[in-house]
Each structure stands twice: as structure tokens, then as C-alpha cells.
Amino acid sequence: MRITALETIRLSEYPNLIWVQIHTDQGLVGLGETFRGAQAVETYLHTMAAPQLIGQDARRIERHSKTLLRGYLGFNGSGVETRAASAVDIALWDLFAQSCGQPLYQMLGGLCHERMRAYNTCAGSDYNNRSVQRRTISKGQGGVRGRYDDQVAFVERPEELAQSLLEEGFTAMKIWPFDTAAARTDGQFVSAADMREGLEPFERIRAAVGDKIEIMCEFHSMWNLTSALAIARELKALRPFWSEDPIKMDSVQALADYRRLGGLPVCGSETLATRGAFRDLLAADALDVVMVDLSWCGGISEARKIATLAEAYQKPLAPHDCTGPVVLMASLHLALSSPNAIFQEMVRAFVNGFYKDLVTELPVFDHGFLLPPDRPGLGTSLAEGLRQREDACVRITRA
Known part of the structure; x- marks a missing residue:
């Protein structure tokens, strides 16, 4: 099965997203996706990756992963080269599973779970996709604008x-009420008033529903260690399920100190790429839950190695998705086939909103769980007519 062309598609309406389609001489097309820096990723894919791939056997996934991810360029970073390699890798796995007529999770060893518990990341429909700017909400800034404007609601x-x-079946949710305070001081200082404002949503949720729902706290790596520890000491009594990316995730010792002194379970990190970064954090006893973003860490090939590494350290896995529908599908396949997976992230505002306009199939959500896709490959394709949209930028490199 030879690769005959590499195609990229992006839409001006969603400037952070880019899709990769890898065409073969057997007529099969594999689909991949990555997020942020879409135009730079596009350029790299056509000028650097395509010449390495066209004419090659699409089934040599591990070889292509090594060439693109661990070659001379893009080594161990989470920048353009790694994101491009991640999208290619997802597409190659999609091709492989399609050629075998099996859902992707079968090619990864089969189901370890009959279904995967999902948690809702409480973003609104315009979060992270129509603008590169993160939207932060302060109390009293504005009202809820729709059913799924969860970022304002929290x-x-x-x-x-x-x-x-809870009524929809979710038993876990993720919020980030300390981000606004971090933006005010560049994460260098948390005042008593900011502390109170950040804690309030946790207190109100616990008062309303008790322990019926788990609450994850996302920090987006916005705090220095001193401030992060101050927040952890106050937050601990409200029993967050995890503290996600509390500081910049490039200091192994600082993160290990945070976990030891703060007393909160640490989840990390969507921002990390390749197994080496996770190896160092796990070896330093700095993580409790391993989170990977398949479109940033190196694709499925690298993510499954990271999952196995986490299992060796007896740490659970929780794949990330606050980006795009193809990554959600790929992540679900990984989670379903990984014995240590405990959650798949999803954004109900996305799944019930713009994701439906982009792909043909999405995971089935049933009473708090995502069910295994039953179609070959990823189980989804780009929506009909997407390539013909007026705001679509389509580029193809052939032999």
C-alpha cells in the first residue's frame, strides 16, 4: 500500500485546526489532525514530510514515526515538526486499520474496556477554536449565552x-477558575481576594451536589511554584480529582516538589511531547495521572508507548481533547485499548456543536460513557462538502 499524495485542509472559520489526508494506490485515504500553528504545520507537511512519505509503504508506521518524530529535525519538541508528525501518524494508523477492515482499537490490541468514562471540560462553543486567544471569564463579566456555554456557567x-x-450522565467535570487571577499578575502572586474567587465555584458545586461529581482543576501552567502551592493548600479541602499542569511542565524537580508539598494529585500534560518527557516526570515521582494529546505528543505511535510507560509506573492514563473531532476519535481508540485508561476528555459544547459540521461520525455518548466505534479505522471522515467550502484552503503534494 503505497502513499501517492499528502493533502491538507484547513478552514478560516477554525484557524487552529488542520487536517491531513494521506492517499494510497489502493484508493484508501487516512485522516489525521493537529491543532495550533496550522499554516506553519501545513508548510512543513508539504515541504519536509511529503517528500519523505510519498512512494513509501503506508504500513511502515513505526519507520515513518521514527523518521518524522525522532529524526534530525523536530527531536523531542512539541512544535511544528512534532505536530505535523502527529497528524501523519494518526492518518497512517487510520489507513492500517481500514486496510484490515477493523476499528483502530483492534489494531492496538483490542478492547480493554467495553466503554470509556468521559469527563466534560467546561468550555464554551467558541473556546480554543475560532481564536488563538484563551477566553478567561471573571465573575459578573457576562451571562450564559447558550445551553453549552459552560465556561461562563462554571x-x-x-x-x-x-x-x-449529572442529568446528562457525566460524573466528572473540569474547570479553571484561577486563570483570570493568574492573568492579572502573570502567575507571580495570588491575593486573598483572588484566592476566594477561585475557590468559590468548587465550594458551590460541593454544596449543591456533594461528591456526586468529580471536579478536576486545570491551571494551564500559568502559576509559579510558590503561588501554585498556596492555591493547593486552600483547594485541598474541596477534594479536586486532580490538579492539572499547575506550573510550567519543564521543571521536573519543581513539579515533584509541588506534588509532595501541595498534597494534590497531579495530572500532566497535554503540552508534553514524546516519551522522554514523561519518562523523566514519572521517574521523579512528579505525576499521578498521565495525560497525552495525540496531536501534540507524536501521534498514536508515541502515545501508546507513553501509555505503556505510565502503566509500568502504575499510573492511570487520561487522553486529552479540547481541540478537534479527529483527535477525539483517535484518543478514544487509544483509551479503549489501554488497560490503565480511566477517562477520556470531551467538551460537550464541541461535540454537540461545531464538531458535527466537520466530520461524518462522532463517538456515541451514553450515560457518562463513550462507546467503542464500530467502523473500520478511526470510524470517521471529513464531512461531505468540507473541502469545497469557500473558506477552505486545500493543498495537495503528489509524486
């Missing part, structure tokens, strides 16, 4: 949000 009316999630 600040303005967290009790109602938690109850809404």
Missing part, C-alpha cells in the same frame, strides 16, 4: 452547571 452559576452535567 463562574456564574456552577451549581446549575454541575446539576446539568
Whole structure:
């Protein structure tokens, strides 16, 4: 099965997303995706990756992964080269599973779980996809604008949000009420007033629904160690399920100190690429939960190695998705086939919103769980007509 062309598609409406389609001489097309820096990724794919891939056997996934991910360029970073390699890798696995007529999780060793528990990341429909800027919400800034404007809801009316999630079957949610305070001081100082404002949503959710729902706290690596520890000491009594990326994740010792002194389970990190970064954090006893973003860490090939590494350290896996629908599908396949997976992240505002406009199939959500896809490969394709949209930028490199 030879690669005959590499195609990229991106839409001006969603400037962070880019899709890769790898065409073969057997007529099969593999689909991949990555996120942020889409135009730079596009350029790299056509000028650097395509010449390495076209004419090659699409089934040599591990060889291509090594060439693109661990070659001279893009080594162990999470920048353009790694994101491009990640998208290619996802597409190659999609091709492999399609050629065998099996869902992707079968090619990864089969189901370890009959279904995968999902948690809702409480973002709104315009979060992270129509602008490169992260939207932060302060209390009183504005009202909820729609059913799934969860980012406003977790600040303005967290009790109602938690109850809404429980009614849909979710048993876990993720919020980030300390981000606004971090933006005010560049993460260098947390005042008593900011502490109170950040803690309030947790307190109100616990008062309303008790322990019926797990609450993850996302920090987006915005705090220095001193401030992060101050928050952890106050937050601990409210029993967050994990503290995600509390500081910049490039200091192994600082993160290990945070875990030891702060007393909160640490989850990390969507921002890390390749197994080496996770190896060092696990060896330093700095992580409790391993999170990977398949479109940033090196694709499925690298993510499954990271999952196995986490299992060796007896740490659970929770794949990331706050990006795009193809990554959600790929991540679900990985989670379903990984014995140590405990959660798959999803954003209900995305899944019930713009994701439906981009792909043909999405995971089935049933009472808090995502069910295994039953179609070959990833189980989804780009939506019909997407390539013909007026705002579509389509580029193809052939032999």
C-alpha cells in the first residue's frame, strides 16, 4: 500500500485546526489532525514530510514515526515538526486499520474496556477554536449565552452547571477558575481576594451536589511554584480529582516538589511531547495521572508507548481533547485499548456543536460513557462538502 499524495485542509472559520489526508494506490485515504500553528504545520507537511512519505509503504508506521518524530529535525519538541508528525501518524494508523477492515482499537490490541468514562471540560462553543486567544471569564463579566456555554456557567452559576452535567450522565467535570487571577499578575502572586474567587465555584458545586461529581482543576501552567502551592493548600479541602499542569511542565524537580508539598494529585500534560518527557516526570515521582494529546505528543505511535510507560509506573492514563473531532476519535481508540485508561476528555459544547459540521461520525455518548466505534479505522471522515467550502484552503503534494 503505497502513499501517492499528502493533502491538507484547513478552514478560516477554525484557524487552529488542520487536517491531513494521506492517499494510497489502493484508493484508501487516512485522516489525521493537529491543532495550533496550522499554516506553519501545513508548510512543513508539504515541504519536509511529503517528500519523505510519498512512494513509501503506508504500513511502515513505526519507520515513518521514527523518521518524522525522532529524526534530525523536530527531536523531542512539541512544535511544528512534532505536530505535523502527529497528524501523519494518526492518518497512517487510520489507513492500517481500514486496510484490515477493523476499528483502530483492534489494531492496538483490542478492547480493554467495553466503554470509556468521559469527563466534560467546561468550555464554551467558541473556546480554543475560532481564536488563538484563551477566553478567561471573571465573575459578573457576562451571562450564559447558550445551553453549552459552560465556561461562563462554571463562574456564574456552577451549581446549575454541575446539576446539568449529572442529568446528562457525566460524573466528572473540569474547570479553571484561577486563570483570570493568574492573568492579572502573570502567575507571580495570588491575593486573598483572588484566592476566594477561585475557590468559590468548587465550594458551590460541593454544596449543591456533594461528591456526586468529580471536579478536576486545570491551571494551564500559568502559576509559579510558590503561588501554585498556596492555591493547593486552600483547594485541598474541596477534594479536586486532580490538579492539572499547575506550573510550567519543564521543571521536573519543581513539579515533584509541588506534588509532595501541595498534597494534590497531579495530572500532566497535554503540552508534553514524546516519551522522554514523561519518562523523566514519572521517574521523579512528579505525576499521578498521565495525560497525552495525540496531536501534540507524536501521534498514536508515541502515545501508546507513553501509555505503556505510565502503566509500568502504575499510573492511570487520561487522553486529552479540547481541540478537534479527529483527535477525539483517535484518543478514544487509544483509551479503549489501554488497560490503565480511566477517562477520556470531551467538551460537550464541541461535540454537540461545531464538531458535527466537520466530520461524518462522532463517538456515541451514553450515560457518562463513550462507546467503542464500530467502523473500520478511526470510524470517521471529513464531512461531505468540507473541502469545497469557500473558506477552505486545500493543498495537495503528489509524486
